[in-house]
Amino acid sequence: MDRGTGPADKKRKTSWKKDPEAVKENILTIATEEFAAQGLAGANINEIAKRTATSKRMIYYYFGDKEGLYQHVLERVYSSLRNTEQALNVADLDPVPALRRLTEATFDSHVNNPQFIRLVMIENIHNAEYVKKSEIIPKLNKAIIDKLADVCERGKASGVLRQDADPLELHWMTSSASFYNVSNEATFSASFGNSLHTVEGQKRLRQRVVDMVLGAVVIGYQPNELHSN
Template identity: 45%
Template sequence: MAKSPMNMQGKATGRAGEAEETRLNILDVATLEFADKGLSGARIDEIADRTDASKRMIYYYFGSKEGLYRAVLERAYTAVREIDADNTRSDLAPDAALRDVVGATFDYHHQHPEFVRLVMNENILRGAHIGEIPGIRERNRKVVEQLRAILARGVESGHFREGIDPLELHMTISALCFYNVSNRYTVSYGFERDVTAPKVLARRRTNVIDIVESWCRA
């Protein structure tokens, strides 16, 4: 099979490039639609109206509304796991590596509230579609293994205490970072503090990092 021509940035050009651009445009719009309305509330007609694609083209690329939803989930989880499993942290001291994991996770959740809403919607569906995402468990294992390696280096260096379950650590990090996005409106109204204000956000980010590091410290 002939390869698609590539431009100077290494992207496919011609029909293959246009097809990929259309596919990504559909995913961008569908991500916001599913995040805002969930699987049941989102409409393919509305997604098509907001893209350069027709309804028929969306079905051609993704098969069904459920297929499009799963593709959106897959891309969202792939992106966050790439942040979680950044392999450059092996060059950092274990305490610095852990702080970097927590900070990057906090930042990603804040910058991508649509990811938080997608996760919330999928849990409302009781995880009906997460099992259809190829490689999801393998990507999750890599995240846990990175934390396991950081903890092991920290125990060896005297930074961290022994006996911390890396999956429990991952869940704690996720919970603290997730909450600031998932509950931002109710907390901001109920406690009269805008948790998205830059100074408030920066303080909360530091607190979350400190909380996690303190829990792990020897």
């Protein structure tokens, strides 16, 4: 009997021909969930194939192997996060409101992308091996630094930011707090309760991160709970 010619297989084959981009997107969506939950070593191509609208053979056709699929998944989640930040138009804002908006956007994008957090944790276990291989991720990361650099330059020129304001340091400050807020939610809540992860708690933390970043570089900055609630 010739396997792979049943109704389900014929339907899948038709979908590949009709819309291959949709098929690849479906594979990446399911693979993102699998890699985020199981890690690179634990993820199983057979399980991913079962959940998609395609087959294991087509996964290999599009992405080469499991590591190739993981690489595409990683680039996709980085793109999603950075595109959210990049979409913000802060060039027309004064430096302080611009820095506030970028800080808020980074905090929000981390909260809204828990799979990104899990995949970055996994990638750190692998010593950033796949980030280093990527030609896309460094460009994505550079874009947010460039945006912060423009804000810093304008802020220094107008006298509202300290002369030692550094875009990379500001990104590190914002990302570290935003990342920890998501990555350590389970253990932090188990140890101290979940008051910081309620809607009100997250609103306050978001403002605290803004205060931390602006307080480090804005001359004469005074924390104000009414900012950007």
